[in-house]
Amino acid sequence: MAVLEQRLLYYVTVLAILLLHCSSFLSAQIPQNYSSTANISTTWINHPLPILNSTNLNTATPILIRGLGFACGFYCNWDGKVSSRDCVFGVLIYQNRFSLPDGYSLLFLQFPQLVWSTNRNNLVQPNATLQLTQDGDLVLANSDGTLVWSSNTAGKSVSGMKLTEMGNLVLFGRNNEIIWQSFDHPTDSLLLGQQLAPGQQLTLTASVSATNLSEGLLSLTISHDGLSAYTESNPPQQYFAYSFYDYPAEFRNGSFGGMDIPPASAAQFMRFGPDGHLKVYEWAGSNWLPVADLLATDFGDCGYPMVCGRYGVCSNGQCGCPETTNSQAAFFSQINFRQPNLGCSLVTPISCDHSQYHSLLELNNTYYFAFNSSSYAKKIKAEDCKNMCLSNCSCKAALFSIDPGEKTSKRKGSCLLLNEVFSMTNHENYMGLYYNTTLFVKVQNHYDKPSRHKIVILAYTLGAFFGVFFVIGSCLVIFRHRLKESNEIEGDFLDQVPGMPTRYSYENLKAATEDFSQKLGEGGFGSVYEGALNDGIKIAVKCLDGLGQVKDSFLVEVKTIGSIHHVNLVKLIGFCFEKSHRLLVYEYMANGSLDRWIFGGKQDHSLPWLTRKKIILDIAKGLAYLHEDCSQKIIHLDIKPQNILLDQHFNAKVSDFGLSKLIDKDQSRFVTTMRGTPGYLAPEWLNSEITEKVDVYSFGIVMLEILCGRKNLDWSKNEEDRHLLNVFKRKAEEEKLQDLVDKKNEDMLIHVEEAVEMMGIAAWCLQGNYTKRPSMSLVVKVLEGLVAAETNLDYDFTNSSVVRTFGDQRQEADDVAASLLLPSALSGPR
Template identity: 45%
Template sequence: TMGPVRLFFLVLATAAPLFSAAQSFGYPTANLSTLWINNDASLPHVHYKGGLVVRPILLRSQSKYYSQSFGTGFFCAPPYDMFYFGVFIVQTDPDTRIIGGNPPVVWSANRARPVRENATVELTSDGELILRDADGSLVWSTGSSGRSVAGMVITNIGNLVLFDLMNATVWQSFDHPTDALVPGQSLLEGMKLTASTSATNWTENQLYATVLSDGLYAYVASAPPQNYYMLTSNEDKTGNETTRVTFMNSSLCIFLNSTFKDPNSISWPTTTSAQFIRLGYDGHLRMHEWDMAEETWPAVEEVMKPNFGDCGFPTVCGEYGICTGRKCTCPLQDNYSSGYFKPIGDPKDNLGCTPLTPISCQEMQHHQLLTLDEVSYFDVNYPVENATTPDDCKQACLKNCSCRAVNFRQYYGQTGTDGHCLWVTKVFSLQSIKLESVNYKSSVFIKVQLGPSNSAAASARSTNNSNLILGTAIPAIVIVVLLAIVVTLYLQRRRAYYDKKDEDFSFDQFARMPARFSFQKLRECTQGFSKKLGEGGFGSVYEGKLGEERVAVKRLESARQGKKEFLAEVETIGSIEHINLVRLIGFCAEKSQRLLVYEYMPRGSLDRWIHYRHNNAPLNWGTRSRIILDIAKGLCYLHEECRRKMAHLDIKPQNILLDENFNAKVADFGLSKLIDRDQSKVVTVMRGTPGYLAPEWLTSQITEKVDVYSFGVVVMELISGRKNIDNSLPEASSNLTNLLRGKARDNQLSDLIDKHSEDMLSHHEQVIQMMKFAMWCLLNDGCQRPSMSTVIKVLEGVTSIETAILHRFIDANSVMPVQDNISAYSVQPQASTLSGPR
């Protein structure tokens, strides 16, 4: 797979400010005041096939023979140029050279926030290990400053340790596990492993395994968490010792009553093969072992084996999906029709199912339970008291809106029937069971929301009004047909006029045009516009592929501009380039066809991650705060760094797109407006999306500060995990901006923190400060709102917020509530042209 890489080392004095002996592969310790820079020029490195890169700063070789060795340093997994700082397993030869296949990462400090080339990690003079990105921003630290640290070492069992002058452990990576265990490593009571989102995305997902007082338990996060596996001990706990689960002798061992010892002080037996255990993104806990012949790390044993086999894992078929063998289906009413659920995406992808009508607590009278016989559920920990019959079980669920399903299990014994009703507040994968035993029966009752077409009242109204409908239908149809004919003729003549007008137009007069594509080329690259990413008043967005590059193709419909005006707009937007703005790759202007080709953003739009419409795990605080800063940097470039100021005028979550690493980019400039530097205000017609419009839009005289207001709304949506306008909520809570004003007045801002995320709640103080910052952006008077450059200074901690600003927001009159416009992928609420009038 790769040639051996000769190891080297360089010894410098302890007080050396930049580089240390630990730069050599073969040196396992580092002194204080040491800094490592993440690039090939500064660190020894190994480049594997497929793009994987390892840059060790410490290495602990197990023996003088071919063996596994533990290294710590920077690690880059393809296909992305983003790095993690962690501990990994490498294979070394007798000369301490790294050989063999791709090394697995068994611990990472920054799995939620990868860093770039030239990031740094520093063991400071006061004993703290600090990771910073290339721009100097703090990413992670051990928090060990001032605790008598003497140095750092990677131990022979893969533990990264900061030690004091007595060689005692001050901080160790084993106390902060991620998703893997190595031989000799223990999970203590309260510790947990958290699975990654996917094989290439290391951010945490909703599956985790944790140690409780009697053993290891695996959960899927919800409120409350749902247990899908447990590994417990046969012995009873007799003392107050800390329970631990240790990976040793190729298995997990539970210790309830033995005093825990520092793993670094134990002489662990040498294993005959290299192993580790990982909690996978699918919820499986598997043991992996090094295959020397193939130079790979295959899974050799399934550590967790829940009831129902593979169907016992909570996400195997997504939410509401029913697992039967290897097949996933959506719930069927009485096994003959599916009028309440639809699959998410392609059914073959097994992403789960979503209700056609969301559950509304304001319309509980229209709730109904679907009966799924011979179906069971993995979680058994939350029984409903006094519900021993199927009817009692169903009624208990219908009386409480937080209940989404109940599983009724009935056991038939010699002494009679024993029924258990199990409560579910969030429905993950279900299991279809075919039991030959006559002593057990299981049914699941899933709550659905009846729409008007489902209710008896709607049926009665339909019968009473049928004659009236018949009497008015025929004249209405005639009128509609005539109007359609007139409109069609008009559009044909209009299209012919613009096509004729554009025939003699030359592209040469535009100096900086992006790539131009033919309509046929874009039709082919999108496979006939078959995979739609989103749609709105402007048209639709489709996924495509140009060569090896994935792109998003926006097809504008009913374009009212001529070719000359359209190309002038393309030239303006094509000249804008910034890391936090979505890049325009090219365009098509062929007769009446108007298309724009943008870079593809794999995570889609921000709204799908903060409004919980796609069954995604909640974003942590670090990711949300980074997204807020990214949006601010993109807007600052438009407002202050372009030759002419550009006001975006449609900032909302649907127009913020995310790349694979959750870096945010501002998209969709279809409603933007250029502003001369000498203009204090511009007059323009109202444009944008209701719910995000600043009060000054009522005067039609606006500045770029309208974007600051919209930005403040988006910040609050990110923090609260809800839409700014949500009419499914009570009237007093439907408008988030007005609700923020009331909560600030009553000193109850904590009520607005997203309850889906424990991490958000744990960063309570920082989140509250961000809310206060959003209030500044939401001031009714645009002149008092901060500029985007000031916004960035506040977010980076350079500038603070004046207390008086908060009082201006709290005391202001409420802004008139307006309706929101929901979209799926960078969608505009109106406008079929690239931009409105300038």
């Protein structure tokens, strides 16, 4: 009777909503006879319909249904307003469904759970469309026609789409072979029966929260070796690892990779949640309940990265902030006292401009979840560990641990530098489990206030020189007025320089970018926005932030970069120099940055061989022009895939000269502070003796990434395969370089020999001794087949004989390289 009363209550609630919004729902009527398959040249429109649920009234548009268990279609969060819905296209698992009486022809799914989706970072609205096109591409577009997602299967002989009995959405060919499947592209969930293909690796990314489907900071990588959970920081911080002993890695009834799961008595699914847990849920007759937690830490809930937010300390399940002694001021405060799990914030934010006031708050008996990270600097003293953090502004904390046999603070241990600090754990009651760990958290001290005696002296001084200050103040007023005129004159002067780009007013660019509403990303010294000129030409507008250095950078880019024209350099087509506004207008690059296409990831792009080969040559030509053909030699200093942009025809162009150093053509080398991005820095940076060969080294790294289809540093892989250069060296010694060629694209397998030859050119560019690296103009000739490449190569790419002074000691560069480069991106403000 209770179940009958509950269903009746649901029925009455839904019927009331239907009556209130009759016109909307009646227009959304769809047939009840759903199929599990669909043919090509079919289009579906998102007409949200009610979903029966005990806690909310979300809506859905079912497209395919497989028996009593799975449905695919549009799924929408609903806030109670008919016109306000945010929707994804995905797969739902459910257990009960029923329809309203004839005449409504509406289907209701009870307690559905979203287990896969395509567009959780780019939600669509009612009237969005899903189309299985004639050429076999599955395309999701918003109500205004904007492309949101595509399966990228056009031209691959797709015959139709089906939803399998396991909940796998499949695009199949003429012989029923799988061409594309949702099981290869999971979001945050796995389904019973889902397993890894040979050599496959899957990544689950948790949502921000239970109500916000967007990707959060927590990721879980699953391979045949095991699973690894980590936070998306720089570098990623691992909080859980497990090695499988049961192959293949399959979500079976009762187990997953050797981990035990209660045998299923009803439907089950697995979800990686916003709290960092990997839980198995089972249908309990009236709702979904967790039956297993596969990521159980030694500290319970306190062992997860976000349990107490950033800088939060978890103790026996309670959240607080790092405490200080009675003689110290409080450095942290809770963000929300009513919700301590939201974390803590620094009372005084850390400022790199006042690093002399930085200090480290020592937290004993404190465990940090990244304790088992492989990025430790080994065999150093605690004081050296602290100094490493204090000398690097990007470092927010240092984790130091001493081996069991080491008994005094003078002994050496392991040091891990952290760029971000998430939840910490007070392990005072677990001393037998984690030994001798200390967390040094960087804080900003208040500036010392002058003493009463100094204030008195200052008062007399001010009185005595009041007249002088009055004169100085008057001069400042006059100077400010003239400076304003000077700025305008300087701006007018830019208009008179021959060959200068077009000058735009701030209001023109504000209108062109629709009030800077479409942000493309972060660029040098500011943000980049998409826009369009009056003639329809699309542009990218970089807004420079702040004053001082920004002004100098602006003048350098406009006067120097604006006069440089090369097919493989992003063109500066205009600028704005108006009052405090400094903006640069660049040509728009339709295909974005190179990293999106070679690292795959969530969009899983894959480039054919000829395209990759052309991109490598384009980059080389752009750098050769900067190094040798400009009136001033330009060294980029930050070559990486993110700074290589691709136009609509996949022509590669070098971008972002914010870190470039302009030098005279007859100047062979110069000394500068370390800048750039870890993983792409040449060994000679440790000696601060820099030539254009640092760009050649970075080019070699990028070249390898393009050929191998992976990042230089990939934390999802085993420790021995994590660094691409280490794998490259090992495979070269084994004469198995063909194993490194990217196999995501079948076309690459046809050109393995050519790819291996090009790896030899990359190795030439990566020589540890910069004098043995080729110039970029020579690289261009080799790539064009005009000159033979050097074959007598040293594969120890990080080897450097330079010596650098560090603290009070002189250490070999090889000993300090890891501790200097691993923790952070050293490029500083861009």
